Amino acid sequence: MRIENLPLAAHGLFTCQAFYDTEQEPLVYYYYVHLTVQVPVSKPNLLLSDASPEEGSTMWMHCRVENGTEPIHYVWQHESHSGSITNFPQNSSSINVTDLTREHTGWYRCVASNAVNRASSEELWLNITFGPDAPQVDVTPYSLTERGYSALETENVSLSCQAQSSPASQYVWFYNDSQVHTGPHFSITKILRVHTGDYACLAQNSYLNTRSRKTISLTVYYPPDGSPSCSVEPALNHTSLRLLCSWPGGFPSPSLHWTGDPVLAGELTHPLSRALISLPSESLTPNSSLFTCLGSHPALRQQAECSVRTHVPPAEPQCYSNVSRDLQHLMLSCSWDGGAPKALVWWEGPGGLSKGGEENSNILVLRYGSAHSGKPYTCYAKHPLVQTKTCRLTLVPVSKPSLLMSDASPAEGSTMWMRCSVENGTEPIHYVWQHALHGENFTTFAQGSSSSINVSDTERNHTGWYRCAASNAGSSASSDRSWLRVTCKH
CATH class of the missing domain: 2.60.40.10 (Immunoglobulins)
Known part of the structure; x- marks a missing residue:
């Protein structure tokens, strides 16, 4: 017997009867054949409970085979992003995966086999959704400080943000909590000092409605103006x-x-x-x-x-004196100019008199006539590079003046001169000229810094006694009187 296109219904017990005629009686023999019809497995159909499950969740996969003689053996295959294929034998048409991780992402297929054949399902992509993770922010040029990152003023600065996420994140940049840019890369051309502040990258997964944020501090370095x-x-x-x-x-x-x-x-x-x-x-x-x-x-x-x-001031300290025009004050001046740094100058005088230090020059002011004659007033000049230097002023009292006349008996209408001669005395010296007709009632008729006086066109009333007085800041003296007689013209 030949069976074409063996149907599944042919599965079962076949009996063959053989009849023999004998002299005694006919004989019947039975032969039994048990036919097992093996059905090949059909191409499996892979079903996923969720093609984009969230990380940490649970899902199942089912490998559906419509036809195939039992027992059917199942093998599950996973192909990762890198192309490596992993078999995980789990002889079951359904598997449950708990606590999904992003490493489960990839292509999946199931392979069903029995004693007849082996068949593989089509590949299905399983995308594990997750994130976004905490963003990674990179700054170029890279310069790390204790507080964050730094950049030099007028540099071109690029900020880059990346956060692991599936599906991919959208990025929003904030500067001091104000939105300034969208996208993973944010560039600042010729950054300025006003751009110092906090920059935040916000990564958003719109599929999962999740987000994460990373904030960095960026300090812009700028130089002082000018030079030191x-x-x-x-x-x-x-x-x-x-x-x-x-x-x-x-x-x-x-x-x-x-x-x-x-x-x-x-x-x-x-x-x-x-x-x-x-x-x-x-x-x-x-x-x-x-x-x-x-x-x-x-x-x-x-x-x-x-x-x-x-450098040290050139030359030496200089001391000199001067008198106010109203003859009220004597001024002792000391100077030592030209050093770097400036020298310190101060006065010390008799009787504990002193004048505190000043730079470059110092003036000691005394009331006229109160100065000590014959005792030094010392100026001290001090500079860090040399030993202290000094100069001194000693007021020499005026000696008794001598009154000199060019002509003690000048003719009326003639010209003559008188001189008040002082041998010693510290300048400036003040001269006073006095005249008296009779006795001691002298009156002042001239005074000043000149030691001589000219009398032109003499008159008879110029006849009389004359004397001069000389004074400086520390002393005064008068000359003896001298007689002047103006002779009349005949």
């Missing part, structure tokens, strides 16, 4: 030097350091806008020394600098 300014000052009562370098402004503060004289071996760096260095006098030379302050800032390619030079 230098000065040299006396310190510790003019026994040492103080070098001052100032460069205010900028962020962060510039670094300043002094170089120059051998006493500044190495570099003394000050990360401040002001740099102070004190140098004792014994470490300095009286000759001219140049000190340079170098300023550097991360926002500048080159250093800025300023210099100061120290």
Whole structure:
């Protein structure tokens, strides 16, 4: 018997009967054949409970086979993004996956096999939705500080944000809580100091309606204006030097350091806008020394600098005296100009008299006539680079003047002169001229700084006694009287 297109219904028991005729009686023999019809497995159909489940959830997959003789064996396959294929034998037409992770994302298929054949389903993509994770923010150029990131003013700065998410995130940028840009990349051309602040990247997963945020602090460095300014000052009562370098402004503060004289071996760096260095006098030379302050800032390619030079004032301190026009005050002046730094000048006089220190020059004012004659008034001049110097003024009292006349008996209408001669006395000297006709009733007829007086066109009433008085800030003296007789013309 031949069966074409074997149907499943042919499965079962077939009996073959054989009849034999014998002399005694006919014989019948039975032969039994059990036919097993094996049905090949049909192509499986893969079903997913959710093609885009959320990370951490649970789902099931079912491998449906319409036809196929049992037993049917199932194998599950997973192909990852990288293309690697993993078989996980789980001989079941359905599997449950709990606590899904993003690593479950990929292509899935099931393979069904029995004793007859093996068939594979079509691949289905399983997309695990998740995120967004905490964003990763990158700053270019990269410069990390204690507070976040830094950039140099006028640089081009690029901010990049990336957050792992499925489906992909949308990005929104905020500057100090104000929205400024959308997209994963945010560029600032020629950044300015006003752009310092907090930048936040907000990553959003619109499918899951979830979001995450990352905030960074960006500080823009900018240099101080101009260049450093230098000065040299006396310190510790003019026994040492103080070098001052100032460069205010900028962020962060510039670094300043002094170089120059051998006493500044190495570099003394000050990360401040002001740099102070004190140098004792014994470490300095009286000759001219140049000190340079170098300023550097991360926002500048080159250093800025300023210099100061120290030197002793030329020549020696100078002392001189002067009298006010109204003869009320005597002024003792002392000066020592031209040094760097300026010298300290002060007066000390007899009787504990003193005048505190001033720079470059000092004037001691005394009431006229109260000065001590014959005792020195000393001016002290002090500079950090040399020993203290002095100059002195000693007021010499005026000696008794002598009255000299060019002609003691001049003719009426003629010209003559008188001179008040003083051998000693500190200038300036003030002269007073007096005249008396009779006795001691002298009257002043002239005075001033001139020691001589001219009388032109003499008259007979010029006849009489004459004397002169000389005075300076510390003393006065009068001459003896002299007689002048004007003779009449005949």
